[in-house]
Amino acid sequence: MTSDPELATRLRLAVTRMARRLRQESGAVGPELSPTLTAALATIDRCGPLTPSAFAQTERIQRPTATRIVGRLEQQGLVERSPDPDDGRVCFVAVTSDGRALLKRIRSRKSEFLAKRLKALTPAEQATLAAAAELLERLLEEPASAPARRAGG
Amino acid sequence: MTSDPELATRLRLAVTRMARRLRQESGAVGPELSPTLTAALATIDRCGPLTPSAFAQTERIQRPTATRIVGRLEQQGLVERSPDPDDGRVCFVAVTSDGRALLKRIRSRKSEFLAKRLKALTPAEQATLAAAAELLERLLEEPASAPARRAGG
DNA sequence: GTTGCTAGTTAGCGTTGCTAATCAGTTTAG
DNA sequence: CTAAACTGATTAGCAACGCTAACTAGCAAC
Numbered sequence: 001m002t003s004d005p006e007l008a009t010r011l012r013l014a015v016t017r018m019a020r021r022l023r024q025e026s027g028a029v030g031p032e033l034s035p036t037l038t039a040a041l042a043t044i045d046r047c048g049p050l051t052p053s054a055f056a057q058t059e060r061i062q063r064p065t066a067t068r069i070v071g072r073l074e075q076q077g078l079v080e081r082s083p084d085p086d087d088g089r090v091c092f093v094a095v096t097s098d099g100r101a102l103l104k105r106i107r108s109r110k111s112e113f114l115a116k117r118l119k120a121l122t123p124a125e126q127a128t129l130a131a132a133a134e135l136l137e138r139l140l141e142e143p144a145s146a147p148a149r150r151a152g153g
Numbered sequence: 154m155t156s157d158p159e160l161a162t163r164l165r166l167a168v169t170r171m172a173r174r175l176r177q178e179s180g181a182v183g184p185e186l187s188p189t190l191t192a193a194l195a196t197i198d199r200c201g202p203l204t205p206s207a208f209a210q211t212e213r214i215q216r217p218t219a220t221r222i223v224g225r226l227e228q229q230g231l232v233e234r235s236p237d238p239d240d241g242r243v244c245f246v247a248v249t250s251d252g253r254a255l256l257k258r259i260r261s262r263k264s265e266f267l268a269k270r271l272k273a274l275t276p277a278e279q280a281t282l283a284a285a286a287e288l289l290e291r292l293l294e295e296p297a298s299a300p301a302r303r304a305g306g
Numbered sequence: 307g308t309t310g311c312t313a314g315t316t317a318g319c320g321t322t323g324c325t326a327a328t329c330a331g332t333t334t335a336g
Numbered sequence: 337c338t339a340a341a342c343t344g345a346t347t348a349g350c351a352a353c354g355c356t357a358a359c360t361a362g363c364a365a366c
Contacts, residue, residue, distance in 0.1 A: 019172030132285030
C-alpha cells in the first residue's frame with residue numbers, strides 16, 4: 001500500500017506534467033482557449049451569472065487575476081458583464097451564446113489531444129480516470145474546517 | 154459510459170485546477186520548489202546525469218526552458234553541471250546530495266497539502282488515484298507512431 | 307579550410323499567478 | 337449629515353514558466 005506522501009508525490013508529478021502538456025496542446029489545436037480560460041468559462045457557465053469576486057473565490061484565485069481572466073473572455077465575446085442595479089461597484093459575469101457554443105464544441109471535440117489519447121485506453125482504464133477526476137475535484141473542495149485561505153484576498 | 158470527449162473535458166478541468174492548486178500550495182509550505190522544479194529534479198534524479206537537451210526532451214519542453222530550469226536548480230545547489238570531455242558544447246546535469254536529500258524530504262512530507270488531503274480518502278480511492286497517476290503518465294508517453302513534436306526544438 | 311549541423315544560451319514575448327495600491331461605492335458611527 | 341471604515345473591482349508591477357528567434361561555440365563532413 002502506497003503511503004500518503006508517496007501517492008502525493010506521484011500524483012503531483014503526474015498532474016504537473018499533464019497540465020503542462022495540456023497547456024502545450026491547447027495552442028496546437030488553434031488559438032482557442034487555454035486550459036485556464038476554458039476552466040474559467042466552464043465555471044461561469046455553471047455558476048453564473050456571478051460577480052468577479054465570487055468567480056475568484058470559486059476558482060480560488062485572487063481578484064486581480066479574476067479581473068484579467070474575465071476581461072480576456074469578454075474580449076473574445078465569450079462572457080459579458082452587466083451592472084448590479086443595487087450596488088454600483090458590482091457587475092455580474094455571464095456566458096454569452098458564443099461562449100456556450102464554444103463550450104459545447106470543446107466538450108464534443110474528438111480530435112483533441114486528450115480525447116484521442118483516451119480512446120486508446122480500455123473501458124476499465126477510462127473508468128479509473130473518470131473516478132480520479134471526481135476525486136481530484138473533491139480534493140480541491142475546501143473542508144469546512146479549513147480557512148478560506150486563497151480566494152477573495 | 155462516458156464518451157472520450159466528455160471524459161477528456163472532465164479530466165482536463167480536474168487536472169488544470171489541481172495543477173493550479175499545487176502551484177498555489179507550493180508557496181505556502183515554504184520557499185522550496187514549485188511543481189515544475191520538483192518534477193524537473195525528479196527527472197534528473199531518475200534519468201541523470203543527462204544533457205540539457207536530453208532533459209528538455211524528457212520533460213517535453215524547449216531547450217531554452219530547460220536551460221532556465223536547470224540554471225534555477227543549480228542556483229539552489231540541487232543539481233550540478235559537469236563538462237563532457239568529448240564535446241566542448243555539452244554538459245551533464247546531475248542531482249547533488251542536497252538535491253537528493255530534498256527529494257527524499259519532499260517524498261516523505263506528511264504535512265503537505267496533497268498528502269493531507271489524500272489521508273481523508275478511503276484506501277480504494279487512494280488506489281484509484283494511484284492507478285490514475287500511472288495512466289496519466291502513460292497518456293503522456295508519445296506513441297511510437299507520433300512525431301516527437303515538442304521537444305529538443 | 308569551408309560548410310553544414312548541433313548543443314546550449316540569450317533575448318523578448320505572452321500567459322498566469324501573486325501582492326500592493328488605488329478608486330469608487332456602500333455602510334456604519336457619531 | 338458627515339466622516340470614517342469597509343468592500344468590490346481594477347491597475348501596476350513582479351516572478352515563474354512556457355514559447356520562438358537568434359546567436360555563439362563546437363563538431364562533423366567534404
